[in-house]
Amino acid sequence: MAEPELNKKQREDFIVQWVNFIKSHSDEEWSKQQNILINSQLKSAHQFTREEYLKFKQELNNPVD
Numbered sequence: 001m002a003e004p005e006l007n008k009k010q011r012e013d014f015i016v017q018w019v020n021f022i023k024s025h026s027d028e029e030w031s032k033q034q035n036i037l038i039n040s041q042l043k044s045a046h047q048f049t050r051e052e053y054l055k056f057k058q059e060l061n062n063p064v065d
Contacts, residue, residue, distance in 0.1 A: 021033075
């Protein structure tokens with residue numbers, strides 16, 4: 001399977017898994033999981049200054065071999 005197809009399949013599988021989780025757990029339980037994820041993303045985003053973030057982004061877009 002080509003990489004784009006594999007990536008699409010993995011995303012679709014994750015969506016199915018998440019839907020099953022939501023259906024089989026209470027709103028309180030799965031919303032706690034979402035809250036943990038969102039808070040960790042926000043915390044991670046706040047660890048960088050604007051300049052550090054832009055430098056990091058530049059390095060990702062222009063990797064040195």
